[in-house]
Amino acid sequence: MSDHLDEVxxxxxxPQVVGVLVRRGADFAAAEDAVQDALVAALGTxxxxxxxxxxxxxxxxxxxxFLDATRSAAARSTREGRAGAEPAAGYxxxxxxxxxxxxxxxxPSLTPASAVALTLRAVGGLTTRQIAEAYLVxxxxxxxxxSRAKRTVGGVSLDEPGxxxxxxxxxYLVFNxxxxxxxxxxxxxxxxxxxxxxxxxxxxxxxxxALMLLHHARRPARTRPDGSLVPLxxxxxxxxxxxxxxxxxxxxxxxxxxxxxxxxxxxxAIAALHGDARSTDETDWVQVVEWYDELxxxxxxxxxRLNRAVALGEADGxxxxxxxxxxxxxxxxxxxxxxxxxxxxxxxxxxxxxxYVEAARQARNLPERDHLxxxxxxxxx
Amino acid sequence: xxxxxxLKHYRGAPAAVNDAPMDQWTPEEVxxxxxxxxxxxxxxxxxxxxxxxxxxxxxGLWVRYDGEGRPPVTDGPFAETxxxxxxxxxxxxxxxxxxxxxxxxxxxxxxxxxxxIHEWLEVRPFLEAPPTAVE
Numbered sequence: 001m002s003d004h005l006d007e008v009x010x011x012x013x014x015p016q017v018v019g020v021l022v023r024r025g026a027d028f029a030a031a032e033d034a035v036q037d038a039l040v041a042a043l044g045t046x047x048x049x050x051x052x053x054x055x056x057x058x059x060x061x062x063x064x065x066f067l068d069a070t071r072s073a074a075a076r077s078t079r080e081g082r083a084g085a086e087p088a089a090g091y092x093x094x095x096x097x098x099x100x101x102x103x104x105x106x107x108p109s110l111t112p113a114s115a116v117a118l119t120l121r122a123v124g125g126l127t128t129r130q131i132a133e134a135y136l137v138x139x140x141x142x143x144x145x146x147s148r149a150k151r152t153v154g155g156v157s158l159d160e161p162g163x164x165x166x167x168x169x170x171x172y173l174v175f176n177x178x179x180x181x182x183x184x185x186x187x188x189x190x191x192x193x194x195x196x197x198x199x200x201x202x203x204x205x206x207x208x209x210a211l212m213l214l215h216h217a218r219r220p221a222r223t224r225p226d227g228s229l230v231p232l233x234x235x236x237x238x239x240x241x242x243x244x245x246x247x248x249x250x251x252x253x254x255x256x257x258x259x260x261x262x263x264x265x266x267x268x269a270i271a272a273l274h275g276d277a278r279s280t281d282e283t284d285w286v287q288v289v290e291w292y293d294e295l296x297x298x299x300x301x302x303x304x305r306l307n308r309a310v311a312l313g314e315a316d317g318x319x320x321x322x323x324x325x326x327x328x329x330x331x332x333x334x335x336x337x338x339x340x341x342x343x344x345x346x347x348x349x350x351x352x353x354x355x356y357v358e359a360a361r362q363a364r365n366l367p368e369r370d371h372l373x374x375x376x377x378x379x380x381x
Numbered sequence: 382x383x384x385x386x387x388l389k390h391y392r393g394a395p396a397a398v399n400d401a402p403m404d405q406w407t408p409e410e411v412x413x414x415x416x417x418x419x420x421x422x423x424x425x426x427x428x429x430x431x432x433x434x435x436x437x438x439x440x441g442l443w444v445r446y447d448g449e450g451r452p453p454v455t456d457g458p459f460a461e462t463x464x465x466x467x468x469x470x471x472x473x474x475x476x477x478x479x480x481x482x483x484x485x486x487x488x489x490x491x492x493x494x495x496x497x498i499h500e501w502l503e504v505r506p507f508l509e510a511p512p513t514a515v516e
Contacts, residue, residue, distance in 0.1 A: 111475055113382040114429070135382065137432050137473050145429025176512040186513050215514045229511065365511040 007043070008191070010054060014039060014125030017058045019097040026066050028104065029150040032122045034066035040127055098199045102192075106170040107153045108163060114149035115170045121146055124188055134183050167196065168208050168264060175212050186216055197251075206255035207264030213248035214271035217241040229371045233280045245275040266295040285315035302332050310338055318346035336362055337372060344379065353379040384432060384473050385480040387487060388503035391439050393464030398499035399492045406493050417490045425472060425483070434470035441465075480504055 014035055021031035038061035042054070051057035105119040117135075120126045126134075132142035175189035193209040221235040230236075252268045270291045277283035292308035305328055313321025321342045328335060340355035356376035363369035403411065425431035442457035459465055470487070474480050484502045492498035 113473075113475060117429075135473070136384070137429075141426060141429050141431050141473070144427055148427075148429060172514075176514055178510060178513045211514070219513070364506065364509060366508045367511045369508060 010042060011125030013055050013058055015098055015101050015123050016055065017062055018101060018122055020059050021062055021066055027154065029154045030066055030069060032150065034062040034069065036121065037065045038062035039125060098195060102167045102196055104153050104156065106167040107156055108166050109152055109156065110149050112170065112173055114145055116173050117142060117145050118149040119170050120174065124192060126183060130183050134177065134185055164200065164202060168204060172208060190216060203255040203258050203260050204262040204264050206251050207262055207268050210248040210252035211264050211268035211271055213244045214268060214275050217244035217248065217275060227367060229367045232274065237278060248272065261294065261298065263295060263299040266291055266298060285311055289315050302328060306332065306334055306338050310341065313342045313345060318342050322346065333362065349379050382473050382475060384471060384507040386505045387470045387472065387484050388505065389467045391465040391467040394501040397501065399496050401493035410493060410495060413491050413495060421487060430472050430474050432471035432473050436468035437466055439465060
């Protein structure tokens with residue numbers, strides 16, 4: 001436990017250990033609690049007293065904790081006049097239950113926030129405290145959110161295992177949280193997406209993994225040291241991680257070759273076109289627009305249409321972009337920012353400045369608001 | 382999830398339906414009101430939506446910098462016409478609709494005659510961290 005790699009390694013063991021306890025007959029909620037307790041103990045003792053076999057240590061410790069909890073629950077119910085039952089510890093054939101765990105933790109019956117919290121704990125192997133710090137809520141609140149989520153999915157039968165689509169959405173939500181507390185949630189989401197891709201081989205799992213890698217590759221150039229945003233057009237592209245771009249493109253290409261397009265593959269294709277270009281001028285904007293058309297056909301959303309208008313503004317000129325904006329509702333989040341950008345490109349600087357101010361007023365995050373205020377100030381000085 | 386600040390005013394909000402000031406309630410009505418607020422916070426802890434809450438004293442001062450080497454200038458107490466915050470609660474909820482629903486429940490806290498106060502609460506969204514993937 002002397003460096004970061006070791007903690008990631010330990011976290012990687014957590015879903016396997018949960019799987020072992022469940023196969024030995026523990027119910028999911030109790031198994032997950034026992035593994036979390038064992039994990040917290042491991043993080044406390046391993047730095048000074050490392051085990052020879054970390055996985056065996058975790059299994060033994062978690063199983064003992066599970067038995068203790070079951071015995072005291074049984075003792076309670078015996079006192080209440082009912083018989084307690086010892087869980088069976090028999091042999092159950094080993095199989096890859098990684099996917100099963102992902103599906104359970106991101107079950108459609110959960111709210112997105114509950115699914116995120118449960119996935120980070122049971123699949124990601126994060127402690128409740130780490131998750132609470134990442135989401136800036138008290139540890140007690142996060143503990144409640146997780147235990148409610150476990151109650152919700154506790155009764156879910158394995159005949160209705162949920163859907164891969166919600167798992168992908170949950171992982172993408174985690175990815176978008178970025179870096180918060182002492183955990184890099186984007187890196188964590190990539191790790192979980194890698195495992196999901198390995199377990200399923202599904203082309204949309206590949207699409208999501210590629211999309212994350214391609215966005216993550218640009219992270220070093222996206223913010224200045226003071227936290228302010230650097231827009232795509234002026235990013236220092238020499239700071240992009242070419243290794244991640246190459247990996248993302250390779251994964252995407254083999255997914256696309258299977259000819260079962262989905263929304264994550266389409267978004268990854270757009271991100272790949274940006275990753276490929278040495279500048280915004282050299283970006284193949286015509287292809288970007290075509291991919292937005294594909295994306296909108298697969299999954300229509302206002303956000304995709306706004307982004308398409310930006311791409312069209314680059315491919316066919318500002319007027320074309322503004323025309324694409326016309327049918328959309330001006331109250332949409334980021335509409336004013338997109339309109340400001342296109343009007344500036346069209347040469348109407350006064351209107352653009354007013355729209356940047358309007359966009360700043362609507363912004364829901366601080367770096368974006370500050371960026372938009374600076375844009376307005378830039379046009380007015 | 383999104384964080385919202387629910388703000389309760391001593392002064393400055395539009396008039397509540399049941400507008401009798403707290404010092405004219407019976408002791409039981411005051412106790413009932415406080416219990417309602419405690420229960421509300423406890424229930425939000427249980428749903429995993431509670432972040433923080435705090436009641437504030439009505440006394441306060443305005444303070445400002447008065448130049449290098451000089452003590453800050455103070456003024457106050459607050460003029461009768463100014464907004465006066467009575468307390469706040471921060472919730473972490475799925476969406477704005479849920480924040481509004483919770484503010485509505487909080488506004489139903491019992492006041493004079495054990496009847497809901499129907500007071501106006503201010504609901505303010507946090508400016509959050511930016512998402513990782515934006516074009």
